Structure formats: structure tokens, C-alpha cells
Amino acid sequence: MNDMDMTPYEHLGGEAVLKEMVTNFYGFVKQDEVLAPLFPDDLTETARKQTQFLTQFLGGPSLYTMEHGHPMLRARHMPFPITNRHAKAWLGCMEKAMDSVSLQGPLRDFIISRLTMTAYHMVNTSDDSHGKENNY
Template sequence: MERQYETIYEAIGGAPVLRKLVEAFYPKVQAHPLLGPLFPDNIMPVMEKQYMFLTQFFGGPSLYSDQYGHPMMRARHMPFPITPERAEAWLSCMSKALEEVGLEPQLRQFVLERLKGPAHHFVNTENSN
């Protein structure tokens, strides 16, 4: 009988897998020509915030809110020119990271679908100039 999970967080393997996912994701982001320039050289604080946010977003402990308050992610991303192309590039990097950490295809697709809405919600400009 297939195990039923209460949250995406549990389904993907909790904290250890989420940590690996963030560690696999950010090198791809930094190397991407559309995304890399948006991020600071010291990516560690960004990675930690992403880990905390995704933990909470996927149904785990409320790490992000406990430390930083309500996520307000759209507002936090407003200073950066987020184009539709950048949203898709972000999702592509995440897709590769999900595959790299070994999530099975159906779960990878489910996680990506869950992230598509927020990724496109952050779009705030049509061109990257």
C-alpha cells in the first residue's frame, strides 16, 4: 500500500532533502545568464532564506515566518526586474535541481506545479533592461 503524506514537505523527505534541493538549485541559478546577475556574490544568506521559505511553503515548520514575519514574497521581489523569461528560467533551474536530488517524476511535476503560480506572480516587468 502506498504511503499517504500530509504535506509536500513530508512527501519529498523533509529537511534533509529540502536542504539538498536548495544546495543543488543555487549553483544553477548563479550560472544562469538571466538569473545570476540578480543575486549577490555571497549566496549563503539567500540559500538559507530559501530553505526556510520552502520548508514553510511545502507544509513543514514555519521557519521563515518565525524569523522574518509574513513572507510577503511579491513585495520582497519588487526591487528586482522579474520578467516572464526569468520566472521560467527559475522554474527550469528548480526542475533540474529536483531531478538532481532524485525526486521521482510524478512528485517533481507536482512540486513544480505548486511553484509555477508564485514564480509568475513575482513578474513585475516585461523586459530585462
């Protein structure tokens, strides 16, 4: 298989690298003052589902859909107030996680571009409604 036939998931390094990146991501989330209050103390299941989703999102096996059905991300996130500030913080943690696995270059740019669209698509609450100023 040549590089042109590889998915972003395969270019990233597959399951091992993605799991490491997601584990590191949630370590950063736990330390983030904006995001930490939104997440449960035990992030084991959250990280497992995120790994499944990102595997599929990046062209790997459809693990998330096989276990949970269609991702329906916006609907699944609707019960949680998500602001532009949250989306920005989430992306910041993801960028740190990418740094932690030395993900650089066009693949990183591609992934962060797709995740940026997804993160801001999840926004369902104004920053003002939480007394926070829009930071982007």
C-alpha cells in the same frame, strides 16, 4: 503515519533533501546567464531563507514566518526587476535541482505547479523593457 497523512515536505524527505535541493538550485542559478546577474556572489543567506520558505511552502514547520514574518513574496521581490524570462529561467534551475535529488512523479508535478504559479506571480517588469524577447 500513513502516506495520506504526510505533507509534501515529508514526502520530499524533509530538511536534508530540501537543503540539498536548494544548495544545488543556487549552484545552477550561479551558472545561469539570465539569473546570475540578479543575485549576490554569496548566496549563503539567500539559500537559508529559500530553505526556510520552501519548508513552510511544502507543509513543514513555519520557519520563514517565525523568523521573518509573513512571506509577502511579491512585495519582497518588488525592488528587483523580474521578467517572464527570469521566471522561466528560475523554474528551469528548480527543475534541474529537482533532478539532482531524483524528485519525480506526482510530488514533483505538484511542487513545480505551485512554484510555477509563484514564479510568474513575481513578474513585475516586461521582458521588452530589458531588451529581451519573451521566450515562453
